[in-house]
Amino acid sequence: MRKLISILTLSLLFTTASLFAQNSGYNIKVKLQDSQDTSLLLVSYYGNTNQIKDTAYLHNGTYDFKGKEALKGGIYLVVFQNKQYFEMIVDKEQHFSMETDPADPVNKMKVKNSKDNDAFYEYMLAINKLGRKDKKLNEEYKAAEGDKTKQDELKEKIKVVNEEVKSLKLDFIDKHEGSLFANVLLASKEPDVPTILPKKEDGSDDSTYIYRYFKEHFFDGFDFADERLLRTPIYASKIKRYFTKILVQRPDSLIKESIAIIEKAKPNKETYKYCIWYFTYVSETSQIMGMDEVFVALGKKYYLTGEAYWVNDKVLSRMTKRINTLDKILIGKKAPNMIMQDTLLNLRGLHDVVADYTIVIFWDPDCGHCKHEIHELEPWYKENGEKYNTKIYGVCTDTNMVKWKGKIKEYKIQDWINVDGPRSLTPNYHDLYDIISTPTIYLLDKNKNILAKRLSWNQTTEFIKREYENALKKKNE
Template sequence: MRYVFSLILLTFFSYTLSAQSGYKITAHIKGLQDSTCYLAYYTGLGNGQFFVQDTAKADAEGTITFTGTKKLPEGLYVISISQWRLFDVIVDADQQFELFTDKESVAEGNPPKNMKVTGSMENTLFYEMNNQMKARMAALQQLRPQAQTDPKAAEQVKAIQKELLDYRKKFIREHAGSFTAQLFKAAGEPEVPTAPKLPNGKTDSTFAYRYYKKHYFDGVDLTDERLLRTPFLQQKLDYYFDNLVHQLPDSLIKEADFLMSRAKGNEMRRYVAYRITSKYEQSRVLGTEALFVHMGEKYYVGEPVLWDSSTVSNFKNRIKILKPLLTGNKIPNMYQTDTLGKPLNLYDVKANYTVLVIYADDCSHCRESTPNLKKFYEKYKSKGVKIYATDLRRDVNEWKKFIHEFKTQDFINVIDVHKDAQGKTVHYTDYLNTFDAQATPTIYVLDKDKKILARRFPVDELDKYFEFLLSQPGKK
């Protein structure tokens, strides 16, 4: 595939907190020697992605000391002693504490089973909570296979699940105000009550989904910027939009605005806007670019204080390109000439459906997909489908060779090559900025009025899409 233009790079900026008394975090790991270790926080930008804040070398006794004159941003951190050998640690307002564990415990999994904490009530709570949960989860996992066939084991599973839930509630209640309780709440899921009966006496089959969705963010405090340095907020946002929100522009926009209304503070608003927006610029779901445009207009261009000037400028330019090309809009006219050099513009095409294909004759992906495009056309031409294919390289000889090689004479083959009054070759079509042809082939499906039904469509999915399209009432 040839790439004509790189995608917009969305940059998320993290700001450090002001300096106070600095930090000193010491970890004593028995059995560890002469290893370079890292103190890093969860970025919220993807699984397994951390931002390293400090580096220290373990001495011969296994002691690591991370120290600095400025306070660390508060959140959930990891101390990494080797590749994928790490353990969680909470960094809150009190940043002078010690941890005691051993290399074997760290190697067995996170959190280490043997851990002693001094000087940090938050980490004492954190490890107490994790050890309690880990013991119950181990018993639960052991019983699950047996519970499939043994009613007694199934009852034990239910009892442990209730015990876990009760422990969670009790911990949150007794330690309200602690960051550990906040983490526990953020990682939790809604308890769905029994579905009510409808007036006809049947159980409301959609109640569980609606309740779960409505209360999904109840435990997430979108004013607490410490959650930005944990994996939970990213996981929550991704799951919500991937599994609970209908992938329709209006639904997506409504939910995005709902979450942004709850997000307070520049750092939190910046992250939530970034995480939602970055999913939908190049989404494979039809029509969802409308959410990207909405977010860009309202929360990037509309809230420039959150971003640097280059990010705002990039969004203005991207919105200018994308907004006219959203599903439902009439596509801009394309001024082209045919194989005889005569004008044949996009709006001149009379068809129930026009498939606009922007390709490059030297693009390997275009060459691989053209046979499938021919098969698609043979199947649907009787339904009033026409293919309007333009070669963006504007090399007339290579364009005609491509048509001959792939025998696409039944397509409406056009090129952006014109002659002005003085006989000079001129070009009228801006493929990149008018038609967003960042990669080739770029495909648009248009109705009889040249309104966009679908865009950036893979050739291999055209057949499936048209089967669906023509099955709709009133279509033929």
């Protein structure tokens, strides 16, 4: 009896150990028909980038991806040496095998021990079939140009195919609720916009309703805190589209919507981190004037309060300096004063300039683009400076006074308020005005508030003209 118990106990221990080994880490076997590749890459999506996670080498006809730690859930790519690839679902099931033909991976795919990938490829086969049908109908539609009856008939058939695609997605979501790919399909859904517009109080159609409805329902079904979605193509692309294409590109609107998304992503550390990084990065590097206001607002809320837990002291120091610099030169704020020496070594203060509009231009005598901008700006200034009550405060970035004076004469800009940046009583102009390159142009109003910045010469003059005409119109109302 004791021997029997010992054997049973030993058997149970071996079984448990075997199950534990099977369920820990990952082991994904890939077999390719007629492939000469010596190795394959396992690649993960992450935001809008790809990350190599593993390499498998050919051994006895099989490529074996294997690791002691489980992979994080997402859609992964198995990449061939010719850069072609097929996708697979990696979630709870991480011990499975896949066999296919590299020339036709979807149609020839065979999956073992992965219900997620069985369902995924069943869906892919069906959606590809509908895609081919849709393509054929659209080609026939174009070929039938001039035959309205035929085109109307084809249009109806295309509608039927589109409905079949919708039904296929909804069926998958219903059958596989909570699975990774079901969540991907949910997240990728487009809002069904109503075709009938509501009426405004005056009885006319509310033409803004479609936009408002689309915006309000754009993220229906999108789980911002599902970390798995971050490792699929949908997470980053949909957020980017919303931020850059759907939202009105005004700082107040972008700040509000960015914070709303970040807070929805907060329950998960990875999605929270990604959303904070994405919105601050995009707003800091944007070429759209005024977007630095978004960067400053998000930076203050998340970086300067310690919420960006992943950044080290060096990065945080850089971010803090950048946020504080840009915060002082946002559009609408009073421009920092500069007191610098002119060509006669007299001190000239920016805030002492009396004008309705002040153009502040930072330029370098050796800068070819500066020469071009000045040559275009100067004739306009001579002709229109008095009309628009405009002055130019030109800050030279070179310490060589002989060279500086020579360029003033050459460019015929003696009528500017010319000052030398390095000869200053006020803090370094690079830090005050975030001068990274030349030329850099700021436009100030009569109170020295920043109207616009980082403009070209023609943008500057057009801005002045528009502001002047708007002020004149308002005065005459």
